[in-house]
Structures are given as structure tokens and as C-alpha cells.
Amino acid sequence: MFIRNLWIVSFSVALISSSYYAWFTPSIISRIHDIFSSPSITKAQTSLATSLSTPPINCTSPPPHTCTFYSACLESHFHCGPEGYPLGFGEKFCTKFNMPQNVERLSTKGKDWMWTTMGCLQRALVSELDVPVVSSGLQSSSTEDVCKALEDKAFSTHAPCYLSSGLCSLSLEDWVVIVDIIDIKTLLSSWDAFEGGVDAGKGCLEFFSHKFWRTRGM
Template sequence: MVKPKKPIGTTAQNIDKKAAESAIFADSEGRIGLRIHAKPGAKKSCVVAIGESEIDVSIGAAPREGAANEELISYLMAALGLRKNELQFDKGAKSRSKVVLIETKRLTIDEVPLISATAQPELCDAYETVERKFNCGPRGYPLHFGLRNCLVFNNQTIIDKFTPKGREFVGCSTRCLVKSILNISEFSTSCAQVQEEAFKSHVDCYLNCDFCDVCKTEKLAFLKSYDWTDFLSFAALQQVFAIVRKCGVFGCFRVFDF
């Protein structure tokens, strides 16, 4: 059973007000703090979202006799490449809102968001949920485009083709697109509307996840990942042109600027 270690000093004295409200912060002693909202009882441990004030983490263990805490520590060790003695609970060991402190010289605060840059194929189940509601068929958006590409970009072999910055984009855009398709399914009345609205969401999700910067260094990874026949449809081309307008034709789309 993982027991909270006695904090070194008082957290409130080490963190300024702004940092105290952040999901990821650094204290005056150089430790990294993670403010976590734990969701035990999940099928698999993974980061669901990194918000401004908390990191939502699904935990693949029940909240009984410290099992969820053990699994959370094990997950953070694997995701961030840390040793057990480099992690400690500062508070919240017995609640769902927790603060975990990281004391190591092998990790910087800028690298922590990459915790979400691992394959999360379970997120792709959302497309099957939408398909069951609308029955668009094997050539419809939920299965043919949404699910298929979601699984491609949540294959660890594909993710490993990207740099850390690129992997962060993949995780961010996946979560954004999944959230969007679920929202779209709430108000749509037909498969055609699902497809139209879903393609529109690609533009916002890509831009909000910094595609214009990421594409400058990730061209080869994208080229090796996409099925380019997907871009033969009018709806997909509209999506591409919208992104090009925002990023600039000579920004990241110069073919020979690898």
C-alpha cells in the first residue's frame, strides 16, 4: 500500500498563488507538482485530459485498500519514466483530488504534459457509440473516417514516429475530436449532418492543438501515418484548405522543407 510521505516543508509556503491553481506546477524547492483528479474503476489507466487546474486520470483499479493509489503511482512511473522513490503524495491520498510531488533531476516541468502522449485506443470507442446511434454503415464517417484514423493515431508504433511535440499534438487532437463527435451526435439528425459537422470540427481541433507549429517539424511522421485517399473527398479537401488558410501556404506546407 502506498502511504503519503511527510511533505518537505509546507506546500502553501512553497507555491505562489498562480502555481497553486495550476494542474502542473513547480515549488520553490524544484519539485514538480501534479494536481490530479482521479477516476478509479476504469478499464485502463490513462490521462483523460490536462486542464488548467487539474489532470483527469482514469485509474485501472478499484478504490479499495490503497489499490487505486498503487495503480496511479505505477502508471505515473511508467508514463514519465520515474522511480517509485521520486513520487510522493503531498495530499489527497484518501480522496479523488490529489497532489503528487515529483522530486527528480531527470524530468523537467515542460516534459510532464507528454504523459498524455501514449496510445489511448479506448478513446476511439466513441465512434462506435455514434455508429450504433446512426447506423451510417462501413463507408459512413463514424467507422470509415473517424474510427479508422483514431485507431491509426492511437497505435503506439505510429505515435513513436513523432517527436515529443508531435506526440503531444496527437493526444490533444484525439481528445478534442472524440469530444466533438460525441457532442455532434447529440444534436445531429442524420449521417450526412454527422459527417459535415465532424469535418468542421477537424479544423478547430487541429488549430487549437497547435498544428500550425507542429506541422513544421512533423511532415515525415504525418506522411507515413495518413491514408491520403481520405483527402479525395470534397469535405476533406475543404478541411485541408481551411487549415492552410490559417497556417499559411508557405508555413508548414512547403513540401521540400523537411
């Protein structure tokens, strides 16, 4: 209950702050209704988007607008399996955001934020490829420890990448789309994901507080 209430408070603050940039006009309310009424994305559609990803890449420089880095580089190196961070979170949500039907739901500024964040999250993990991993046909406790360390590192980059890419200056409509794509259940099912969301909300609260006092000349 505490976690649920904390998320609701943090997210509410972030949404209220975002309204500084986008007022609740009838057209926006209608748009929000359309967003949550949109058809859900099937696993088949996600698989298709993944199959259209670019071929093997230079892992030290993930190409923009792609998600191949997670499977071709991180998973190939760490072998964390379908539930590990590379495939179970990184590639999954990168691919989900990258699907045409989701890209089209974002404003121009929202799209710029998405592409910038996507690149930031991948580049932040390039150095992790230097971590030695014991090759084995079976998941060992050592592999699990390394994969957990990778997951912790990855989630620690979420809030900084969201914020540095301009999350706080997005419109309310874009915020609604982003939350809909991620799905609140995802945030509540993982402490690391939840913590990243809270940190992003706190970052935006500080951003708007600074902006408010600056406009008042204080």
C-alpha cells in the first residue's frame, strides 16, 4: 500500500506539473480518451517490430532509432535469458516505443524525447560489455549475480536519461502516451522500475520549482 500510494503521489505531482505546459482543453481531454481507447499491441506485432530491427551492429556505438543493441550486444555477452534485463525489459520496451503506431501518438517534441532517451539508455550500458562473464551452457549463480548487477546499473540510468532528454518539458498529452506505453503495472511490478519513475518525478518537481522561482525573479 505504501508503494502504491507513493507512486500515485509522485506521478500525480509530475502530471500536475506537466499541465504547466499543456492546459486541459476539450481537444486534449478528447485526445487522452483516444489514447487509452487505442487497440492494445499484440505479441505478434512486437515480434514483427523486433524482426525488422537492423542486423548485428558495432556494440560500442549503438545506431540511433534501433533496439538491436539489447539482443545483439548485451544479451549475446551476458546471456541473462528472456526474463533478464536485456530482453525482458530493455529490448521489450525499446521495441514497444519504436513501433510506428506508438511513435505516431507522440508529438514532434515527444518523438525527439523518445529517440534521445532510447540512445541515452543504450550508450549508458556500452561500458558494461567490458564486464567479464564466465561462458557456460547453464545459468550459474555467477551469471545470475552479473545479470542482477547489469539490471541494477541499467535501471539507475533510467531517470537521468529521461530527465536529460527533456521529460519535464513535454506536454501533458505526451506524458499520458508515455505512461500508457510503459503501463503502470510494469512500474508497480518492479521496485527498480518504480524507483526510476519516482526519481524522474522528483526531478521534474525540482525542474518546475526552479522554473517557478526563476519566473518570479527570485
